[in-house]
Amino acid sequence: MAVTLHDYEEVVGSEVMDEIRTVASHVRHKSLQNINSTPVGGGVAEILTRMIPLLRELGVDASWDVIKGDEAFFNVTKSFHNALHGDDESISEKMLEVYRENTDANLRDMNFTGDVVMIHDPQPAGLILRKPEIGRQWIWRCHIDVSRPDLITWNFLKPYVEQYDAAIFSMPDFAQQLPISQYMIAPSIDPLSDKNKDLDQACVQKVLDGFGLNPERPILTQISRFDRLKDPLGVIRAYQLIKRHCDCQLILAGGAADDDPEGKEVLREVEEAAVDDADIHVLLLPPFSDLEINALVRGSTIVFQKSIKEGFGLTVSEALWKGKPVIGGAVGGIKLQIINGVTGFLVHSPEGAANRAVELLQNPDLRQKLGENGRRHVKENFLITRHVKDYMLLMLALDYPADRIVQLTAA
Secondary structure, eight states: OOOOHHHHHHHHOHHHHHHHHHHHTTTTTSEEEEEESOSSSSHHHHHHHHHHHHHHHTTOEEEEEEOOOOHHHHHHHHHHHHHHTTOOOOOOHHHHHHHHHHHHHHHHHOOOOOSEEEEESSTTGGGGGGHHHHOOEEEEEOOSOOSSOOHHHHHHHHHHHTTSSEEEESSGGGOOOOSSEEEEOOOOBOTTSTTTSOOOHHHHHHHHHHTTOOTTSOEEEEESOSOGGGOHHHHHHHHHHHTTTSOOEEEEEEOOOTTOTTHHHHHHHHHHHHTTOTTEEEEEOOTTOHHHHHHHHHTOSEEEEOOSSOSOOHHHHHHHHTTOOEEEESSTTHHHHOOBTTTEEEESSHHHHHHHHHHHHTOHHHHHHHHHHHHHHHHHHSBHHHHHHHHHHHHHHHTOTTOSOOOOOOO
8 A cells, every 4th residue: 555645644743744745835836857877776766766756745746767877887887986985996087988978878868857857876977968958957966975085086077066056965074165055965764665664573573584593592684785885794703703702693684786786796705704604694685675674674683784984874774763773884874873872883893893782782771772762863863754855945945046044834
């Protein structure tokens, strides 16, 4: 059964939903077109899947299109992704030319329909070249950590970004020196999606049984793409240290994304590191395994997101929403979600993660308190209802570039 705005009222309250409807009444005359690089896999696709129907129910003509790209293009943009996170990547002129050629092909094929065109991340950023011809209002939405980017890559992308009317970053640390307006809008989770909705214990038990997990023993879990920046090998190292003190099992679960060609190689490395330990469960989940992921997290004792770099890390909010204590890398958007010692713990190494996990495993009251705080923190800051309102407010702000205050009244 389809989820409606009324269903969210039971989660966030009628006052919040009234505010959202008021904002929507001022932007219903505009259409919003989202463009990204993949329809499945990763947080952007997940957010848009849930957001587009809500915007439409609010009366905003929202749509979503995906660019095309071959293997060579996605190899290049994966290198861009790593380089923008500050990794040491060799970006050649040939790679830049592959990006330009793919951009040209998408400029020929893409039908631009929105009054407001929101381009997500570096892969389709070059589509801004169409703006002088067709006009419209253009927003570049950056979901990754560009606080310390590789300068060759950033200086290549920056001339594209500077042509937009505005840029959105997930936190202030990611802002850049740009001649356009910049906004901070954190990503969000949908509390009513299959990945986050309430599940009964029988459903959780069935999933754990299906993957050979023993719910009577502590379960440590990290849900994420198999990506070196998510540090799955570091999680295995932490688990090995934890097991010297506490009995436990480890789940490393994730899926693949069309725009992440490195995933297979990283998965192979993880499987090799886990091969001699039957308590390490490496799960490559197919698309739309949301209920299984939901159950795995709900059946877990502690959730990790031990990223080395991170744009946001929706898996953190997903776990906090389920009342689970989270141990995360002290990087990027994880620092917005984990208030150290309040909603979880921030760490800098496998040893630090192991120490905190042992502390939590030995203190169930602390686990419960952190879980309660975490759910409250997500409700107040990282639900899709807030995200929808922020996007509509930005659409409105584009119409009033010189005004610092805009008075809204219910339509």
